[in-house]
Amino acid sequence: MRAALQVPEAVLQQTFADLSRMLPEEGVGLWSGSGQEVRTWTFLPNAAGHGERRVRFTVHPQDWIQALVSSSERGEAPLALVHSHPTAPPVPSAHDRKHWYYPDLWCVIVSFADGTPRWRAFQL
Structure with missing residues (x-):
């Protein structure tokens, strides 16, 4: 089992802000950094079909x-794929588990x- 992620408050607040702007749809992005220390949040567009973005x-x-x-150019490694659940708890859905690549x-x-906003990290 890997050690827990270390996320600076500024990165966490930017993540929350970007994801909250996507409500009522799910938002998504990448945390990158070094070891288990997150340094950067990169917002990514949700490319799911228009009717599917809520779930x-x-x-x-x-x-x-x-x-x-971009992460590589900064000397960082990808650490976490982050996404939001607008109305569900912060646990992986059946769809999340089935389609985790x-x-x-x-x-x-x-x-x-x-x-x-409440967050949890999982190793799938």
């Missing part, structure tokens, strides 16, 4: 590649279900 996310391959290239990354879920 799932998809990252367009070109957006994903650009995020990885990032075994080396943390799955971080930010929930807005009770109005205050």
